[in-house]
Amino acid sequence: MTFLKRSKNCGELRSQNIGETVILNGWVHSRRDLGGLIFIDLRDRYGITQLVIRPELTPDVAEKAKPIRSEFVLWAKGTVHKRESINSKMPTGEIEISVEDCDIINPSELPPFEILDELDASEELRLKYRYLDLRRPALQNNFIIRNRVAQITHSFFYENNFIEIETPYLMKSTPEGARDFLVPSRIHKGKFYALPQSPQIYKQLLMVSGFDRYVQIVKCFRDEDLRSDRQPEFTQIDAEMSFVEQDDIIAVFEKFFKRLWKEVLGIEIQIPFPRLTYKDAMENYGSDKPDTRFEMKLHNLNQIFANTEFQVFANTIASNGIIAGFNAKGFGSYSRKQLDELTEFAKKYGAKGLSYIKFTDNSISSPILKFLKQEDIENLKQIFAVEDGDLLLIISDNWRTTYTALGALRLEIAKRGGIIESVKGQYNFLWVIDFPLFEWDENASRWVAMHHPFTSPNVSDLDLLDTNPGEARANAYDIVLNGVEIGGGSIRIHNEQVQKKMFDLLGLTEKQANDKFGFLLQALKYGAPPHGGIALGLDRLVMLLTGTDNIRDVIAFPKTTSGLSLMDNSPSEVDPDQLRELGLKI
C-alpha cells in the first residue's frame, strides 16, 4: 500500500505555518463526526494535530474518512488553517489541517483500552498489549527522559576521559551475592555460563589492564524475587577508576548528578552532597538509605529507661538492646485500631511489639503510663519536642530490629501524614559511608560481605580483620536520593594477599577461592593499580527523574511480579530437541 510521506510531524505546526500545504502521518487519537463537519485528532510521538474534513467541500475525502476509527494509521494532505475556536490546552491548538486528500495506511482493530494518559486499564492488560500501552504520551516521555540520561552519560564520561568498554554477558557463575541466571553450554554439555549480576570483576581487570577510567551502560541479571523497584534484568551505569580514593569517585559522580539534574530537569542541585555514616543513618533514620527530606528523627532512649520497671524495656537493656522511638507528629488522635495496624506493620520488620504514648487534650495516655515517672515524661517531651496532639512510637529490641522497624514506621507515618506528598519535587542526595565490611549470616553461621568480597577494608580497620571482623568498616559508599539507593561502590582490594584473606574470612577454602576467583587473584599479582568505582541503577534514576514509583514504567518490556512477560508469554517450554542438544533433562 502506498502512502504520502509526512512533510511535518503532528506536534510542530503553529500559527506561523498557516497557509502551508503539509502532509501528516500518524494514528487516529480520536474522531468527532458532527455530520457536516468531521474532526480527527492525529497523533504521533511529537504531538497531536487536528484534521478537519468538510463533506460539503470534499465529499470524496469524507467518503474515504467514513470507516476511520481509533488507532487507524493515516496519511493526510492539507492546508494549515487558523482554527475558528482555539484550543489553548494543546500546543497545536491554534491551527488545524483542512484535509484535501487522505487515506487509511493501515486499519486497527478496536484496542482493548484507550490510548490516554489518564489510563483506566489494569496493568495486567497493559502489559499484555505493551506495544499499545507504550503509545501513551506519558509513557513515551519516560523513555525520552531515559534516552536523555543515557546520552548525557555517554558525553559526560567521554569528556572526563572515561572509556566505554563492553564486558561479556556470558560469564562464569560465581558464588556469593544474588542467584545467577544460568545459560547451558551446548558445546560443553553439563557446563553453564551465568549472566552477569554486574560486570564487577571485568571492570577490575580492565583497571589491571591500564584503561584507567572505564564506564558502561550495561544490563545486569539477578534471579531474585521482584518488587516495584526490582526487575530480574536491569541497567547500571557502571564505572571504575584507577589511582583514586573514595573522595575522587564521589567528586566525579557529584558532578555527573549535577549535570544530569541541570540538563534533564533544569534544576541546580548543590554539591558536594552531605555524607552520613552507616551508623548515623541507622540510628537517626532507621535506614541505610534515609529519606532526609523530612525530620522525624529517631532517638535512643536507653538512658531514660535505664532504671525502668517496665520489664520489656529492662530486658532489652540487660541484653544490650536498644530502646528508641520517634515523634509521629500530629498522630495523637490515632485510634486503638489504627495503632494496632501500626503494630502489625512494625512486626513485619521483626519488632515484637510497639509502645506508644499519646499526648492529646493536655493529657497523656499510654499502655506503659504506669511505668513512666513524671521526670521520664518531661525528658521525653523535651527530646522529641512534644506538642499537644503528638504520638510517640517506641520499640525495644536488638540494635538492628529496633532501628529498622522504626525506620519503616517513620516512612509509613510520613506517607500517612501526607509528608511524602508535600516534599515532592525536593531532591535530597546524600552519601552513606563507613559501611561494615561484613554481616553475620545467622543461617550460614559465617561472615558475608555486606557490599561484595572485593571491597577494600578501611585502612585504619585492617587490624580488626583478625580480631573483630564485625567491627571492621568498608571503604564503601552508597549514593541515596530521597530514600532510594540509586547506587553504590567501593575502593577495591588491589593486593592479592588482602584479597585471599578476605575470601578466607568469608569461609572460602583456598581451593574454592582459586576455582571461583583464581583469575582475579592471578591478575592482582601483575601490578594491579589501586582502584575503585561505583554503579548506579539507571532504572531507579529514571524513576526519580520521571517521578514514577514503579520500575515497570521506565522499562519498555518489563516482567510481572512473578517474572512473566504477559506479552510474549515467556518463560515458556522449549522443544525437546533443544534440550537434547544441550544435554539437559527436565
Add this chain to the structure above:
RNA sequence: GGGGCUGUAGUUCAGCUGGUUAGAAUGCCUGCCUGUCACGCAGGAGGUCGAGAGUUCGAGUCUCUUCGGCCCCGCCA
C-alpha cells in the same frame, strides 16, 4: 518460603444474610447533527461472573483446588 489486596460486559467498577431475566459508567455499532476537542441527541448490541471441583432445591455470592495481577516480609554481594 510467608502475609495482605485482587480477578464480574471491550474497559473501569457495583452486585447485601445464597433466591426471578447479573447492573452502572464508558467504549463499541446504527441514525441524526457545520466548530468539536471528554462533542451532543436518539436507539441498539454486548457476560464461560479467571478455570475446575464441591456444598445446596438453588452459587457471581459459601468451601476446596488451581491459574493470573498488584503490594510487602524473606531474598536482592
